[in-house]
Amino acid sequence: MTANGIASIGxxxxxxxxxxxxxxxxxxxxxxFNTLWALHALSPERPATYVSAFGDDPFSRDQIGFFAQNxxxxxxxxxxxxxxxxxxxxxxxxxxxAFTYWRSDAAARQLASDPVALEKSLxxxxxxxxxxxxxxxxxxxxxxxxxxxxxxxxxxxxLVAFDPNYRPRLWQSRETxxxxxxxxxxxxxxxxxTFPDEQMLFADETPQATAERLGKLVGEVVVxxxxxxxxxxxxxxxxxxxxxxxxxxxxxxxxxxxxxxxxLAARLAGHAPADAARRAHKxxxxxxxxxxxxxxxxxxxxxxxx
Ligand SMILES: Nc1ncnc2c1ncn2[C@@H]1O[C@H](COP(=O)(O)OP(=O)(O)O)[C@@H](O)[C@H]1O
Ligand SMILES: O=C(O)C(=O)C[C@H](O)[C@H](O)COP(=O)(O)O
Numbered sequence: 001m002t003a004n005g006i007a008s009i010g011x012x013x014x015x016x017x018x019x020x021x022x023x024x025x026x027x028x029x030x031x032x033f034n035t036l037w038a039l040h041a042l043s044p045e046r047p048a049t050y051v052s053a054f055g056d057d058p059f060s061r062d063q064i065g066f067f068a069q070n071x072x073x074x075x076x077x078x079x080x081x082x083x084x085x086x087x088x089x090x091x092x093x094x095x096x097x098a099f100t101y102w103r104s105d106a107a108a109r110q111l112a113s114d115p116v117a118l119e120k121s122l123x124x125x126x127x128x129x130x131x132x133x134x135x136x137x138x139x140x141x142x143x144x145x146x147x148x149x150x151x152x153x154x155x156x157x158x159l160v161a162f163d164p165n166y167r168p169r170l171w172q173s174r175e176t177x178x179x180x181x182x183x184x185x186x187x188x189x190x191x192x193x194t195f196p197d198e199q200m201l202f203a204d205e206t207p208q209a210t211a212e213r214l215g216k217l218v219g220e221v222v223v224x225x226x227x228x229x230x231x232x233x234x235x236x237x238x239x240x241x242x243x244x245x246x247x248x249x250x251x252x253x254x255x256x257x258x259x260x261x262x263x264l265a266a267r268l269a270g271h272a273p274a275d276a277a278r279r280a281h282k283x284x285x286x287x288x289x290x291x292x293x294x295x296x297x298x299x300x301x302x303x304x305x306x
Contacts, residue, residue, distance in 0.1 A: 003157050006043060006268075007075065007125040008036035009051040009146070010134040011108030012067075013101075014059060016089035017251065017292035024089070028063050029293035030108075031133050031165050034254040038261025038283060039129075040072055041297035042304050043268055049075040051121045053110040055083035060107065070297075075121030078114050083107035095249035095288060101169070103137070112142040115149065122153040127264060131163045132197075135180045136170035143180055151187045159268075162188040162218075163260055166197040177201060182217075190267070191218040192260045195225040207231045211238060222263060222277060224256050230281065232273045241277035244285035254293030259284040262304055279304050 010032030018025040033050055040048040050072055054060045056079055063085055064074060086103025111134075112118055122128055128150055135143055154160045164181045171177040178201060185191060191214050198210040207223045208231065214221045215233035223231040229240040262283030266276035286303035287295045 003124045003126045005047040005049060005125045006036065006039050006127045007049045007051050007122055007129070008032045008039070009111065009128070009130040009150075011052060011086060011103070011106060011111075011137055012050060012063060013086040013088050013103060013106070014063070015292055016087070017253070025292065027292050027294060028066050029088075029254065031131050031163070031254075031257045032129060034257035034293045035129055035163070035261045035264070036072065037070075037294050038258045038300055039127075039265050040070070041300040042262060042265035042283075044071070046126065046268070048072045049121060049125070051075050051077055051111065051118070053078045053080055053083070053107045053113065055079070055085060055107040056081050057084045059085055076114075076117040077121060078110060078117060080107050080110055080113075083110070090251065090253050090292070092251055095252050097251060097253040106137070109137050109142075112138060112145040112149070115145045118145065118149045119152055122149055122158065123156075125153060125158045127161060127268060128153050128158045129161045129260075129264065130184070131165040132177065132181050132184070133165050133167055133170065135184060136167060136177070143183075147183055147187055154187055154189070159190065160188045161190040161192060161260070161264055163192040163194075163256065164197060164201070165194070165256070166201045168200065174201065185214065185217045188218050190220045190222075190264070192222050192224070192256075192263065194256050195223055195228075198223070208238070220273065222273070222280075224259055226252075226255075230259075230277050232277055234273055239274050241274055241281065243281045246285050246288055249288040251291045252288050255284045255288050257293065258287040258295070258300070262300075265304070282306055
């Protein structure tokens with residue numbers, strides 16, 4: 001059987017976005033889910049699986065129902081009695097987002113609790129995607145199980161993409177994050193970092209320094225940098241691709257994740273890296289103009305094809 005699917009591994013939370021007070025709007029989001037959402041919008045012919053662990057409370061059931069309504073399955077992800085999803089709220093200063101989390105006992109922390117189920121969820125995938133947030137919510141033993149399952153999928157032909165997405169609050173120490181992220185890069189074919197994260201974590205002085213450092217570890221690297229150009233490093237060659245100018249961004253939550261979804265969908269469809277990054281910028285520019293991390297499929301498709 002040809003591997004045709006797309007799997008993304010991590011934590012999808014309940015999301016509060018919009019305005020504080022009685023007008024909060026509740027959705028579902030999380031970096032790896034946001035990327036899968038865009039990927040699925042842009043590659044609808046590929047079976048899409050969100051690999052995580054879920055609870056059995058009404059919110060977990062709603063979340064799984066929301067995925068299903070939108071054509072996204074959960075593979076062999078465990079559903080754990082008594083567990084529940086995490087929650088985060090977005091507060092904005094202008095369009096720049098900050099997050100408050102309630103997630104320390106979320107079901108997703110058990111996503112590697114059944115190694116056999118995890119490996120099964122990663123079978124027959126053309127693409128396996130995960131992030132530094134996926135690593136940050138796991139303990140050491142669970143991280144090892146996850147990376148082993150990803151390495152197995154890669155050895156059977158899956159392309160592996162990884163966004164380090166550094167969230168200092170989720171890690172015990174910067175050194176732990178550095179070590180785990182380097183281990184993840186060792187099993188990745190495509191790395192999709194954001195420059196300010198890499199600057200914080202590895203003290204890179206410029207996006208070029210990030211691209212050079214990661215280019216020695218991974219064959220294909222795209223460094224995002226907000227409204228600044230993205231930098232592609234592939235096989236020792238560097239290219240820059242200008243972002244789209246957005247006059248009035250509303251909420252930058254999910255911009256990087258949606259960029260990744262656009263980039264990977266384009267690469268899976270056979271577009272060259274620079275063309276993929278141009279499409280990804282357009283997708284991300286559409287996402288910064290909506291509140292919350294997810295934009296409607298039609299909005300994403302129109303941006304990708306424009
Ligand atoms: N203000 C902006 N105007 C236009 N595009 C933006 C803006 N902010 C982000 N983007 C788009 O989103 C992508 C990712 O944004 P970035 O801020 O680097 O990532 P993250 O959301 O991971 O912090 C950028 O490469 C760009 O395409
Ligand atoms: O922080 C987390 O754990 C989340 O997953 C919440 C957000 O949905 C993403 O962080 C958004 O990611 P950006 O694309 O970088 O804006």
